Amino acid sequence: MPEHRSLKPASPWVEIVTTEADWDVADPALLRTIYAQLVWIRTFEQYVLDLAAAGLIHGPAHSSIGQEGGAVGSVLALTSEDSVNGSHRGHHQFLAKALHHVEPTGMDPLSAPSDQARDVLLRTLAEICGLDRGWSHGRGGSMHLRWKEAGAMGTNAIVGGGVPQAAGFAWSHRQAGTPAVSVTYFGDGAVNIGSTLESMNLAGAWSLPVCFFIENNQYAVSTSVHEATAEPRLSARGMGFNIASWKADGMDPLAVHLAMSEAVAYMRSGRGPTVVEVDTYRFFHQNGGFAGSAFGYRDKGEERSWRDRDPLKQTASHLERRCIMTAAETTEAIVRAKAVMDEVGQVLFEPLPGGKPGQRRIKPTEWPDPEWVDVGVRGDLSEFDTAPVVAAAGHAVPVQETKFIDAVAAVMARRMETDSRVFVMGEDVHRLNGGTNGATRGLPDRFPGRILGTPISENAFAGMAGGIALDGRFVPVVEFMYADFMWVAADQLFNQIGKARHMYGGESSVPLVLRSKVAMRTGYGSQHSMDPAGVFATSPGWRIVAPSTPYDYVGLMNTALRCQDPVVVLEHVDLYGSSGPGPVDDLDYCLPVGKAAVRRPGSDVTVLTYLGMVPYVLEAVEEFGQVDGEVIDLRWLDRASIDWDTIEASLTKTNQVLIAEQGAIGTSYGGWLADEITRRFFDLLDAPVRRVTGAESSPSISKVLERAAIAQKDEVIAELARIARY
Structure with missing residues (x-):
């Protein structure tokens, strides 16, 4: 019989569970800050859901109500120099990081927010509503919240899409010689995405200071974590990549804070990446203000059991038990936060003209200018x-x-x-x-x-x-x-x-x-x-x-x-x-953006080409000899950088154009270019735009079929011959 030896993971994998004693020794200032952040985020999120119900949010409103404990507990272990990014359900993560940035010494639940904190609430709300005063002037909206100065590097609408970027933030921190770390927040759905697992492997191999923070809220839309994986303890993923991993109750913000503090210390000491998994629960459906039970994939008993462990209620009960705050004060904090959110909303909204009492609209002056739609696709050079x-x-x-x-x-x-x-x-x-x-x-x-x-x-x-x-x-x-x-x-x-x-x-x-x-x-x-x-x-x-x-x-x-x-x-x-x-010896010069090169002057036809097709076109024009082709090497191929002036000057002489490329016709570069030339220079053209491309198929292994699938000199000569006949 073969001998069986048990294998153990090379990195630690632990669960942190707090007791009442842990709450008893926690710094009162920390607990007040935790509660303040929980209150502000919960109140903000409820305000957003109310706006969505009133039709004032265009697009989704992915509420984080119920999940605030994970964001608050983790972010308070970070500094402004640390980077975070998150998922489409990222309001809580963004707000926690932004508020911690403007109030680094802590917040008090009974104090009015500072002007900076109020501005965070206003600009975040404006961004979610798609308004100009938002962080990205309304372009990002609910799912793309970014404030680089605060270390909030962007939430992301693609499941798992932001995880590789977080590895990049971590690499930059380390390469720059700073102690800063990176945290990427994602849910149970993203745990099974290739980009997440690839990034874990890369971060482990390169020992990057990045935390893979898993908010296990039990459902990817309506599919439960138990349906999606055979190992629902998602922090187990870290073991496969030799990454130290922690697990904590996400409804217990102190447990999250303690776990995250250990993980951050581990990363700052140069020991590589970490995984932190928190079990949490979104109180509402994937989008909007209805419970999941309304859609049949959760039952009310399950929802009730999770609501009984609401992180706000738990934190308030410990504050009251320790006489740090009274029950009246914990309630008053929520009332005050709601009043501030109403004041913030008055900046953006006004009564709907001719509407019913209470109906509102976004103030017209708050919308971005439609003329700004394409500004910033690329830089100004x-x-x-x-x-x-x-x-x-x-x-x-x-x-x-x-x-x-x-x-x-x-x-x-x-x-x-x-x-x-x-x-x-x-x-x-x-x-x-x-x-x-x-x-x-x-x-x-x-x-x-x-x-x-x-x-x-x-x-x-x-x-x-x-x-x-x-x-x-x-x-x-x-x-x-x-x-x-x-x-x-x-x-x-x-x-x-x-x-x-x-x-x-x-x-x-x-x-x-x-x-x-x-x-x-x-x-x-x-x-x-x-x-x-x-x-x-x-x-x-x-x-x-x-x-x-x-x-x-x-x-x-x-x-x-x-x-x-x-x-x-x-x-x-x-x-x-x-x-x-x-x-010969100068390797520092720059060729200008958006300037093509005329490789051969001519008068009969303008031949537009690029890359490896350029020498084939030049050979074809010289060998055929019957058509005086002006050969333009485009150099720059993107829509913003095409040298339209050079193309127009050539067409003014030749009045016809041939686009020559090697690749397959289906993914052809010349397809959009031909359309654009026809629209721009229709009055200069005496004939339809001509094209030389490869076949529909991709090149095959067979040498004969491979040659048949691509365009070279012979295909250009054949098209020049057709031009010569007309």
Whole structure:
């Protein structure tokens, strides 16, 4: 018979349970502050539910009533320098952090709120109502609350979506040499999300000071935690990643505070991440002011048993038992809070003209200006006011024949040498003599700790980089080994990083560079060969550059690294081994944003192309010879950065246009570009916009089918021949 040896987790996993004795020795000032925060948050949340019932909240009102103990107990163990982010049900977390920021020495439940605390209540309420005076001018609303100065880095509407960013905040804290920690709040539903588990693994592997705070409120909408997992003790997840874990009663704010204080001390001592799980209960349904029993998935007995342990009632009873407050005073605190919320509401609301008594509307002056709808999708590029930007045409510095991949490694080395904020992260970038293509050759030895080889978890490390960018102290350069892997990280790239600046009011910089290669013609098949330009071009927030020469790569990468918007730098395997003009010794120049390059002048047709298709187009025009094509290398592909002036000048001469790209027609970049050209320049066109693309299918492994699926020189020649016939 084999011997069976019991295995034990490598990290501690404990439950903290308070007794009456623990409440007896707790600092009275701490208990008064806990009660004050509980009262303010509960009163605020009830006011929001009343507004929702009156039709004054547009969108969801995810109430945290019942769950306040977890937020208050945990936040009071933090400082303003610590970062937090949360989920769609995050009013309580945000308010706890913001109020603690403006009242760091504590709050008293019987004292009127300070002007700063009152402003927190007003701006939070305005944001939830979608109003201009809100934290993000109404763009974020209930589910996207952010006040960076308070360390409240943003709540998130995607389940588990903010968790990777919290790992990024933690990395920034540690890299900056501070003792600050990061806390990410999420529920039982997010525990089973890939981004959460990937982030736990990454944080454990890198020993990041981040707390994964699980608010186990028993239900993900209507699905109970016992239905969703075989291990409903959700802090057990920490054991799988060697993360120290605590469990506490979330209805007992003191137990939460004690558990969180231990977890924070653990992280500040440099011992790595933590998990804190609190069992709690939302008194209402997923959204709105009705109980879950009204929808049939909970019974009233269950709801009643949890309400009997209401954190406000428990805290008030201990305050009264210890003679810290009387029963009349605990009640009076709630009455006063309600009166203040009514005063706050009067700033935003007014009687509805012609309405019934008590009916209100939002004051018209409180709404944001509709003309502001697109402002802040990207920044204003003022960061380039003092940049060494050179002319877009020609070569502004001495050049020599340079291998493309050498330019990639050289400019990254130069930027890391001159800017200690820049670092690189991605799979295998720290090994193989420069990653899989040599882009980081020599950099791990020169810059220890700044070339970070990641686990295979694109969603986690892309989101982590997003968090680092939102923190603002460092500039992450993320490498995706293949462009197809962007689909794995789609939530972080498109829902999070791309939307962050606009969603949080247009003022939040997101300095992040994403490098990825287009690997057509390599035999890697359908899942390693896509051109993602069309996907990125139809997603807001991103800037897209596509360098086709070593000189352009250096200038465009310098621009990307200075830009305060997220920039995807597309690279093509066909170009890595090629040679062309590159700088002799100047690696600091920036090519301007939004300027294309005319690679070949012509008079018959304007050919718009980019990246690895540029040399094929130039060869095709020269070889065919019967059509004098003006070849424009777009360089910048995003909607905000297209060089419309150069395109218009060319169309004024040629009166017809051909868009040439390699990729599949379904995700084609040229589709939206053709539509835009037709709308902008219809009067200049003598013929419909022509296009050369790949097939509908993705490239296959078969060499013959792979070639048939992509466009190269022959396809361009065939289209030029059709032009010549008309």
